[in-house]
Amino acid sequence: MVTLSEAYRDHPLHLHHIIPLDFSSAGTLPETHAWPELDDFATNGCSNGQKSIPVIDLKDPNAMEVIGIACEKWGVFELRNHEIPLNLIEEVDFQAKRFFALPSQNKLKALRSPGGATGYGVARISPFFSKYMWHEGFTIMGSPVDLAKRIWPNDYAPFCDPMENYQKQMKHLSEQLKHLIFNFLDISNEAKNWVGSTNSSGSGCACTAIQLNSYPSCPDPNRAMGLAPHTDTSLFTILHQSNTNGLQIFKDEVGWVPVNPDPTALVVNTGDILHIMSNGRFRSVLHRVMVNGTRPRYSVAYFYSPPLNYVVSASSNGVLKSGELARFHSVTVKEYIGLKAKNLEKALCLITI
Ligand SMILES: C=C1C[C@]23C[C@H]1CC[C@H]2[C@@]12CCC[C@@](C)(C(=O)O1)[C@H]2[C@@H]3C(=O)O
Ligand SMILES: O=C(O)CCC(=O)C(=O)O
Ligand SMILES: [Fe+2]
Numbered sequence: 001m002v003t004l005s006e007a008y009r010d011h012p013l014h015l016h017h018i019i020p021l022d023f024s025s026a027g028t029l030p031e032t033h034a035w036p037e038l039d040d041f042a043t044n045g046c047s048n049g050q051k052s053i054p055v056i057d058l059k060d061p062n063a064m065e066v067i068g069i070a071c072e073k074w075g076v077f078e079l080r081n082h083e084i085p086l087n088l089i090e091e092v093d094f095q096a097k098r099f100f101a102l103p104s105q106n107k108l109k110a111l112r113s114p115g116g117a118t119g120y121g122v123a124r125i126s127p128f129f130s131k132y133m134w135h136e137g138f139t140i141m142g143s144p145v146d147l148a149k150r151i152w153p154n155d156y157a158p159f160c161d162p163m164e165n166y167q168k169q170m171k172h173l174s175e176q177l178k179h180l181i182f183n184f185l186d187i188s189n190e191a192k193n194w195v196g197s198t199n200s201s202g203s204g205c206a207c208t209a210i211q212l213n214s215y216p217s218c219p220d221p222n223r224a225m226g227l228a229p230h231t232d233t234s235l236f237t238i239l240h241q242s243n244t245n246g247l248q249i250f251k252d253e254v255g256w257v258p259v260n261p262d263p264t265a266l267v268v269n270t271g272d273i274l275h276i277m278s279n280g281r282f283r284s285v286l287h288r289v290m291v292n293g294t295r296p297r298y299s300v301a302y303f304y305s306p307p308l309n310y311v312v313s314a315s316s317n318g319v320l321k322s323g324e325l326a327r328f329h330s331v332t333v334k335e336y337i338g339l340k341a342k343n344l345e346k347a348l349c350l351i352t353i
Contacts, residue, residue, distance in 0.1 A: 004207040007337040008117035018121040020136040022104040029220035068184030075285025076269040091162040100214040134224040138212040174304040191317035197310040207305040215297040226289030234271035234303040244297035250286040279314035308334040
């Protein structure tokens with residue numbers, strides 16, 4: 001948990017790649033946030049938006065099969081009947097909005113440090129793009145208490161309690177999804193249960209993180225980018241989006257497909273670590289967020305990955321059919337996070353055999 005921070009420590013960032021714009025006082029879109037090549041990009045996407053992602057009921061007796069097929073064909077699905085209490089989701093959402101509504105100078109008290117991974121700041125992928133995104137984020141790994149105390153020294157519990165509860169519930173849901181996905185892929189019990197792997201705290205726990213995302217309503221939405229196209233580093237990500245649209249996934253031969261929000265459902269997407277573990281069968285899905293001219297958008301992402309020293313490898317986990325060769329070199333989770341932090345989307349190519 002806290003240990004995921006450790007993987008980012010070797011990749012310090014400059015402050016101008018951490019501090020978000022004060023969106024509340026931005027009356028027009030600054031040139032630093034205007035993406036020149038966007039027009040084409042945006043129109044192409046929308047014209048192909050007729051298809052929609054698979055919807056899956058977790059209680060479906062065929063859940064394993066339909067989730068496997070969705071991961072293979074789409075890399076993303078909407079999950080219903082997930083059993084995360086709606087009032088908890090709403091409370092997390094409410095606390096996220098309460099944080100982002102604070103004056104800029106208050107939010108900066110929880111600013112991510114240059115060598116850190118948690119706290120308030122722009123998206124981690126920002127240094128790879130010449131323009132800034134219309135986005136601010138808040139990253140939590142392990143206990144949120146230290147961060148929340150910086151903002152609400154005596155009254156941090158209303159923020160922390162729901163976040164900690166959400167971490168527990170999401171971890172439980174992630175374990176269920178992991179079993180379904182790994183069973184579908186015939187991944188061995190050893191690999192499935194992270195046997196022999198630990199993180200630096202000595203526990204064999206998964207690496208997890210919560211990312212609160214805010215995309216304020218934008219004075220010039222056609223020239224702004226909410227979150228630039230990226231794949232997640234995780235095994236998979238569980239996303240909750242409240243009711244403003246903007247998320248799109250890229251599907252081969254279709255283009256950008258909108259993922260319409262249903263506040264009672266969750267969206268699950270595949271990440272790079274699953275891409276490697278499945279030997280490229282479950283490709284990590286490219287996605288982005290477009291912004292809105294009238295309504296702000298909020299989302300909560302939960303990233304789930306194996307422990308830091310887990311060896312991510314198709315050659316030893318049972319996925320390879322007879323005669324099939326591994327397409328990627330084996331790497332630990334920590335090594336892969338390091339490669340991604342330095343090379344972004346080239347990281348997968350760098351370990352391709
Ligand atoms: C546990 C994670 C996963 C991170 C890094 C770290 C904390 C924040 C996550 C995000 C959230 C926003 C998109 C992304 C691409 C980014 O810029 O920061 C994600 C990234 C990743 O999936 O690599
Ligand atoms: O806001 C969203 O819907 C997407 C967030 C996202 O892609 C991320 O946090 O990695
Ligand atoms: Fe993402």
